[in-house]
Amino acid sequence: MKRLMLMLVLGGSALQMASAQTTIEFWHSFGDAKRTGWIQARADEYNKAHSDTKVVPVYKGSYNDSLQATILAARQNKAPALVQIFEVGSQLALDSGIFQPVSSVKNVDFSDYLKPVINYYTIGGKVNSLPFNSSSPVLYYNKDLMKKAGIAAPPTTYGGLLDDCKKIQAAKLDTTCFGMSLNGWFVEQWMAQQGSVLLNNGNGRSGRATASNLDSAAARNIFTFFKTLQDNKYFTYTGKLEDWDGSDAIFTNQKSVFHITSTADIGNINEAAKKSGFSMGVGVLPIPSGTKRNGVVIGGASLWIPKSIAKPQAEAALDFALYMTNTANMAAWHKLTGYYPVRTSSIKSLRGSGWFSESPLQIVAFNQLTNTVPSPATAGALNGTAIETRKIIEEGLQKVLGGTSVDAALSETKTRVDAALTEYGKNFK
Secondary structure, three states: OHHHHHHHHHHHHHHHHHHHOEEEEEEEOOOOHHHHHHHHHHHHHHHHHOOOEEEEEEEOOOHHHHHHHHHHHHHOOOOOOEEEEEHHHHHHHHHHOOEEOHHHHOOOOOOOEOHHHHHHOEEOOEEOOEEEEEEOEEEEEEHHHHHHOOOOOOOOEHHHHHHHHHHHHHOOOOOEEEEEOEOHHHHHHHHHHOOOOOEHHHHHOOOOOOOEOOOOHHHHHHHHHHHHHHHOOOEEOOOOEOOHHHHHHHHHOOOEEEEEEEHHHHHHHHHHHHHHOOOEEEEOOOEOOOOOOOOOOOEEEEEEEEOOOOHHHHHHHHHHHHHHOOHHHHHHHHHHHOOEOOEHHHHHHHHHOOHHHHOOHHHHHHHHHHOOOOOHHHHOOOOOOHHHHHHHHHHHHHHHHOOOOHHHHHHHHHHHHHHHHHHHHHHHO
């Protein structure tokens, strides 16, 4: 009887502990084993150190799928405690009304976070989400093919790239000069590099965006560049929009000499280049000739906290997010993936350990980010219908590559983007 009573007491204690435990379901969009494994390892560490909290990472599909699933779950009072949302979904996340600024959950010192990164997620004077995986575009180049074409250094401007394309074509290397995924993200980057906002009202940051800036000289520079590439047969892509993997494969299979994609792919592409038998280099994002380099707009994603959850759960979610993005973890995350560590202290740690000497390909990306000039242009465009407007811009570029004139393509693209902004804006009148 005593033994039975003891078991009942112990069992009751275990049940009480289980019921007192705070569960933090963390929805993310990384489906590969490498990044998913890293996240799970951080959750396991955190859980071991915090017996009253259980972090449960859950893969929820693409960024857009995860955001839509979160909005639906919140309406059903079943929201997760922490969600990874891509940067271009920030305005839509805000407009959904289901999230709370992380700066309102509890006092946090954000001074260690990289300014170009934290600036993107600071909207209306509030830090709405915690930076996690951050990236920007860089130029990748095949050193061996460049050498065969007599090119000593990677291009830094549109004009320089076009000049190199002439040399590559003349060298008859059985490869195309340049390839990249057709993605609206790159157009946003090139607008910012020219110090030009993509949208009115301070890129949608001083007021809701109602029109695009696609009739500007900056936009014309970008579309004209693609027209020149196509007219001279300097450009290659898979024919699909946003085909990141296909575009990477063209480069790693040595079917293009130059390639532009995210800094997050430096590790993977370098490994593929070695397997393919060539030496890869990384350079700054080429920009329109004759313009001042202003810097890049941050890409990637951040961590958001729904407002419908209990305060203790919100605080625990933020505590885990801060742990996952602390100095040591962000340095390790960068080494594993190529994403920027989002903290200044992480960069100092990496430099102090000699990481950049071991991995010099990362230096260009870091300098490009840290030299970014803060402005509405480089802060990034806020737009609740950004997923749609990005696709419209991509389709505009595709038409230029198909033979449509720059004027016609820009005019149609601006009309469609502005109409999408107007339609979306009707929801807030």
